[in-house]
Amino acid sequence: MKKKSKSIFQGGLGQLTIPVIAIALLVLFNLIRDPSFFSIGITHNNDGNAVLAGNLISIVNSASELAVLAMGMTLVTAACGGQDISVGAAAAIAGSTFVKVLKSGGSISGLTVLAAFLMACVVAMLFGTFNGTLVAVFKIQPMIATLILYTCGRSIAYWINGGATPTVSSPILTGIGSFIPGIPIPTPVIIVVVVAVIFRLVFHFTSLELFTQSVGINGSAARLNGINVTGIKLLSFIILGLCVAVAGCIGVCRLGLINHETLLLDVEMDTILAVAIGGNSLGGGKFRISGSIIGAYVIQMLTITLYAMKVSSTDVKAYKAIVIIILVVIGSPVVKSRFEKMMRQRQERKVPVTAKGAK
Amino acid sequence: MKKSKDFRREPLTDTQLLMTITICIFVGMYLLAMLIFKGGFLHAQQVFDMLNDNASLIIVSCGLTVVMIGRGIDISVGAVTSFVVMSCVLYLNKGGSLFVSVLIALGIGLAFGIVQGFLISYLEIQPFIVTLAGMFFARGMTTILSVNPQKAAHEGFAKLRETKIVIPWLGYIAKNGKLVPARVELGVVVALCCLLAVFLLLMFHRLGRALYAIGGNPSSALMLGINVKRTRFLSYVISGLLSGISGFVFMMHTGAANATNAAGMEMNAIASSIIGGTLLTGGVGNVIGTFFGTMTLTTIKKIVVSSGLNAPWWQSITTGGMLCFFILLQSVVLSQRARKKKA
Numbered sequence: 001m002k003k004k005s006k007s008i009f010q011g012g013l014g015q016l017t018i019p020v021i022a023i024a025l026l027v028l029f030n031l032i033r034d035p036s037f038f039s040i041g042i043t044h045n046n047d048g049n050a051v052l053a054g055n056l057i058s059i060v061n062s063a064s065e066l067a068v069l070a071m072g073m074t075l076v077t078a079a080c081g082g083q084d085i086s087v088g089a090a091a092a093i094a095g096s097t098f099v100k101v102l103k104s105g106g107s108i109s110g111l112t113v114l115a116a117f118l119m120a121c122v123v124a125m126l127f128g129t130f131n132g133t134l135v136a137v138f139k140i141q142p143m144i145a146t147l148i149l150y151t152c153g154r155s156i157a158y159w160i161n162g163g164a165t166p167t168v169s170s171p172i173l174t175g176i177g178s179f180i181p182g183i184p185i186p187t188p189v190i191i192v193v194v195v196a197v198i199f200r201l202v203f204h205f206t207s208l209e210l211f212t213q214s215v216g217i218n219g220s221a222a223r224l225n226g227i228n229v230t231g232i233k234l235l236s237f238i239i240l241g242l243c244v245a246v247a248g249c250i251g252v253c254r255l256g257l258i259n260h261e262t263l264l265l266d267v268e269m270d271t272i273l274a275v276a277i278g279g280n281s282l283g284g285g286k287f288r289i290s291g292s293i294i295g296a297y298v299i300q301m302l303t304i305t306l307y308a309m310k311v312s313s314t315d316v317k318a319y320k321a322i323v324i325i326i327l328v329v330i331g332s333p334v335v336k337s338r339f340e341k342m343m344r345q346r347q348e349r350k351v352p353v354t355a356k357g358a359k
Numbered sequence: 360m361k362k363s364k365d366f367r368r369e370p371l372t373d374t375q376l377l378m379t380i381t382i383c384i385f386v387g388m389y390l391l392a393m394l395i396f397k398g399g400f401l402h403a404q405q406v407f408d409m410l411n412d413n414a415s416l417i418i419v420s421c422g423l424t425v426v427m428i429g430r431g432i433d434i435s436v437g438a439v440t441s442f443v444v445m446s447c448v449l450y451l452n453k454g455g456s457l458f459v460s461v462l463i464a465l466g467i468g469l470a471f472g473i474v475q476g477f478l479i480s481y482l483e484i485q486p487f488i489v490t491l492a493g494m495f496f497a498r499g500m501t502t503i504l505s506v507n508p509q510k511a512a513h514e515g516f517a518k519l520r521e522t523k524i525v526i527p528w529l530g531y532i533a534k535n536g537k538l539v540p541a542r543v544e545l546g547v548v549v550a551l552c553c554l555l556a557v558f559l560l561l562m563f564h565r566l567g568r569a570l571y572a573i574g575g576n577p578s579s580a581l582m583l584g585i586n587v588k589r590t591r592f593l594s595y596v597i598s599g600l601l602s603g604i605s606g607f608v609f610m611m612h613t614g615a616a617n618a619t620n621a622a623g624m625e626m627n628a629i630a631s632s633i634i635g636g637t638l639l640t641g642g643v644g645n646v647i648g649t650f651f652g653t654m655t656l657t658t659i660k661k662i663v664v665s666s667g668l669n670a671p672w673w674q675s676i677t678t679g680g681m682l683c684f685f686i687l688l689q690s691v692v693l694s695q696r697a698r699k700k701k702a
Contacts, residue, residue: 138686147629147630147682152679153679155671155676163672269491272487312502317502318495320495325478328488332478332484
């Protein structure tokens, strides 16, 4: 027992050190600042359902889209050594498709919602394939390849609905976007859990995780070992496409309308940040999905903490930037090795003393 | 003389090839636009307008090209531009002097460049994350300074803003029969000076050559005795300084500050660098190409407007399509050349 706990401390949490430290710091800060930050109560929403409410719930709830996107982005980052900066734009396209299908169907029933969601998935996967082809087949750096969709994605979303911001309303959509009657947990949170479980199962039953890592660490070595490098890269973008569709649909259901300009605005930056805070190398290779998910919650927690401190929503970015810089400086290889060196020196100084005592 | 003799034996470098393609496409596109749309495209003022509107973008793109040649990326440039505009306008409105406001612009740019460069090259943090944080910080600071749009009300500045260089022999005769001379804003002159300076730096200065070496292969550059860390640091400082200058030029063009100023400028700058033949993988690129990249982007937008596609989405969809075309072209051309070299 003791040995195990020691090994955790010495080996560290590995990759998860930074995100866990970040969350611990934020929790500590909030505890000192205002312990009532963590209070969770039960209130009744407009429909008369008993639902959970509180800062923690709103953090977990509003980080849902980010967490889903971060999971897909981790795969792309690991396989291609680059990031997709078009996720926000692609989510707007998926959301627009979702609304378009719902609007064309007449009355909204469970079946039409499912059809609309599937359609959104297909469209998002198509755009994912487009990005993936550019990256995997034409060997263009991911950031540049996805810059194309970043520039024109939101305009395509605008074009799909013919220049309007249509609204859709139905009890089913509110159920997906906020709460299902009788269940106190916000539905987006449940969706995140489902997506995470699916990822876990896929990694458990297929060799996707191993293949992705080997492609990211050394593409040509992976190819010589018989791994289809192009296919894995393409697949990672298609999986990200699915995540984008899920995130886009959650976003639409939350608001009940599609606004191509503001849906998941700037989410691509937050997503990449979540992946980085999660301790994943942005240069590809080894990855942990759990790190990215924690990273997403760190970002959202930071944002909500700042809101709770009465920082206006436009100013949040500046404070966020400072925290990000502090986090990445702590996690930077140079600082880490300095710190380790310091620790080793201290230990070396201690060792002779105990040795003498033993004699 | 020797150059022309060796021309056959020594093929174009990647940089020159990509640049030539861009320039050819730009010239071809502009000539086509002149033939098809006539109107504004026949006047020299059209080109000058494009320059006037994009002076700050050109400056920022130059900085980005420098960084990209050294295998880096700087996405904070647009936000820094906006931050500089806001702080300078507020300072001028408080009755500050014009000279000091220039210093403020340069100082902010330098400060961003130094901090980001230090974090990236000496602490080895990924450039994307650092400059992303820089972008967030600059955007946040802009709104902290003022959320509301501010108009610059400073006499000296207004005079400077009004000053335009008139090029008399390139005017055109307006519908009312008057001769309208071609006008160029001061910002364009600044932009062209920056362009020239960066071009000379990259071509002839030791720092520029070292930057190409690092972009090509950092470890062999290190073995050649190049101070990799310092060179990369300086590339970010240059980029920061140029975004400071760009902020001032932006202010001279708009005369007002707004929290959403220069939104999306970083992506436009990256796009112009790419169209101009700079590769994100480093070691390939030239600011002259970047200049034509900016002009190509603007020309596409003008053509879309002239061809009557007025719906708001067409501009960015065509820009995206064009970007896709250029990126694919580069990828195909470079992979063909690589195959030839092997064979």
